[in-house]
Amino acid sequence: MIDRPRLAPGRGRRLAAALFACLLAGCAPAPEPQRAKPAMWLVEDDDTRLYLLGTMHALPAATDWDEGAVGKAIAAADELILELSPEQLAAAGAEFQRLAPRNTPLPIDQRLPATALAAYRTLEASGAGQSFGGDALDDWAVMVVMGQRVAQNARLLPSNGVETGLTARFTEAGKPIAGLETAHQQLMLFETLDAATQRALLTRAAAGAGKAVADVDALTAAWSRGDEKALEAMINDDVDAVPAARAAIITERNRRWSLWAKQRMAKPGTVLVAVGAGHLVGADGLPALLTAQGLKVTRVQ
Template structure:
């Protein structure tokens, strides 16, 4: 989970990253589905090859969050993150997990975790890990795509709201939140290296490596996988199927972790009988 939150992104992905890209099409509709990293090292070039063709061909861009919702996400986080009653981090984490948390916390400004829910502490840890790995959202795929489509005056939409996205974490049961937080803290000593490996795998379009990381990262908490991965993939796949009823070309850009495994979007769409092929 910390890996998904950090980049869901260091080793150098190389000057010519080639992330995985799929195409769903019928006689009059094409929907390109690009696996993204929300944060990347400065200067990463991911928009060549078939991705460049998809950007040029698309009439519209659809991301997890529209630009307006992404801009609102910080405020929504501040509304949802506080606990009803403060709880010291020493009462939540022990041993290796507490040491790992302190290591991440001391690498920058304090999180003031006592007043935050477990899921919110985990989100902030993921952001700190991304920063320590040299990754930035301003260099991520979504930021780059937004700039390109705004410059071309092409519409940009979103699949969900910032509140709905963060409520997926807020509504996880306390035991699941604590397990995720503990796991993230226990892996702190290798987190930057692991995020780098994930970034490199994304840059190679290595779906098998991405699947391994995603499964290891979230399978320890089945309820979290269902809420954060499977149910959202099902919702987005249903959106894609409905959109196929309208002509045109769409570029859909969602976190790379949503496009792998048997509950990834490509597998779900194929199970629904749609024609899906990987084009990069």
Template sequence: MRIDSIWARLTGAFALILAWCFQAAPALAQDEAGRANAVTAPAATASAPRPAIWLLSRGDTKIYLFGTVHILPPELQWRSAALDRVIGEADELVLEIAADEMEQPDPAALQAMMLGKTAPLEWRVSPNRRAALRAMVADSGLQPLMLDQMQTWAATMTLSVAQLVAGHAEDGSIEEAMANMSGAEDALTAAFRERGKPISGVETVGEQMSFFGSMSFTAQREMLEEMVDAHASGAGAAFDPNESGWVSGDVESIAEEMRAMNPDLYDALLTRRNAAWTDWLIARLERPGTVLFAVGAGHLAGEHSVQAMLEARGFTVARID
């Protein structure tokens, strides 16, 4: 299982955490046009991009569901004509976390990542994995002491993001690579701000952190060990959204990856959050308007997807692209 691609599809805090660890927030707060151009620059692809879009509607309310990836290489061309039409039609954008909060998160929420003490990260894996973990930390560019002071889930996520970004760092500079990468949310935020349309979030940073914190220590340790094993086996090469099925709209490939998750992680990151978002979407149908609801692609794939939960409650969700 690719831990980095799981994070990239499921949590908006993914990019935020590495920016905080490297103190790279100023670099990430680049101008809106720069962000939009960075993630839509031409790239060689086998066919035109068609990331999946669905429609939930009732009466004079339309809600488009779009699955995002939270960190993308700058050269990737992923926006489709259908998505651009939806952007033009929608009255508002709803993300996992509102853009303003992502740019200026509550420091207290970020402190939820910390242990409140120092406990060497290598003590949290089996002895036979410790050398591999030390090598992974050394390659990451992160400070070992910082990781030792983090919750296990937070250290795992931070190393995963560093690994993903390092795969796209041509000159070996993770900080520079991070500054050059952005996610689908960045481009959508820029497009809606340019049009003067409102942007909000369905969760806060603090709420996302609480989902991670609810996982058992055993589940967090297993997650860390899975990441170390993947890195040691060479399975930690740069995550490629083209190969993963996201750009082409291959939702089943995404679903298969979600099914491989640790059960506790699956419940914390996917099932419980999807249930809450399903309630939010049903309530939003009571008000008129057209909404683009853009959340991690993993939430819109598989038998516990938002669409499946909506359909189980009697609503029809139609894929339009």
């Protein structure tokens, strides 16, 4: 197990409001435009190269992330692999509308303790102040709409996100783009969590809502400088507190993706694999899993 620095008490609760809620719309605010050097690894053998790039799905304007080794990987790659293909990402909204509603409404004030409820209401009143409609939604779906509000408050633009930029570059070059999952599969990761786990995640997210923007700002700063240990600490501090969520959202997906990567290594070519940065760090991150399978893995940025 890689040693990692511990965060101050409470940081995990604050991160939850953004990290879990932004599976599809990744929250990543920064205090000002900056040049980023996100971490990237290369998995290679005699005739195959897989670049593993950690992404943020939404970014502030004027964040430059596609220079240096990343720019070279984009130019060299024959194809792009994302968590969701562009077609599946476009389908995610409708899939959310289908899966998110509860069978029977349950008031939010019956789900959250007083302190968490107060923070939830403050976030709901922020920005344009539009109601979350949480009474009618499953706990996991309430987290998603909370995360959307955090993103709005932080002035995040998915159009500046890494996946959007990569999709434009590969489409313009006529190179194929595919996904590791469907929108249905991705949202079902939350939908199928047991009730106690969903409630624990929602409570943590609500309790930390007031600090979500600041904490995700720290997450983005770590991503921008390619700080693997800091990313691991921030992400693990949150998900370790809810083991069932960690297993479903990170560990099991990473294992599936590592099997896909090992199989892809049997076919010649150069591939850029771009997934959320949290999937590439720690003992159960993709680089570590592929190394354990005997593949040659090198950090190249």
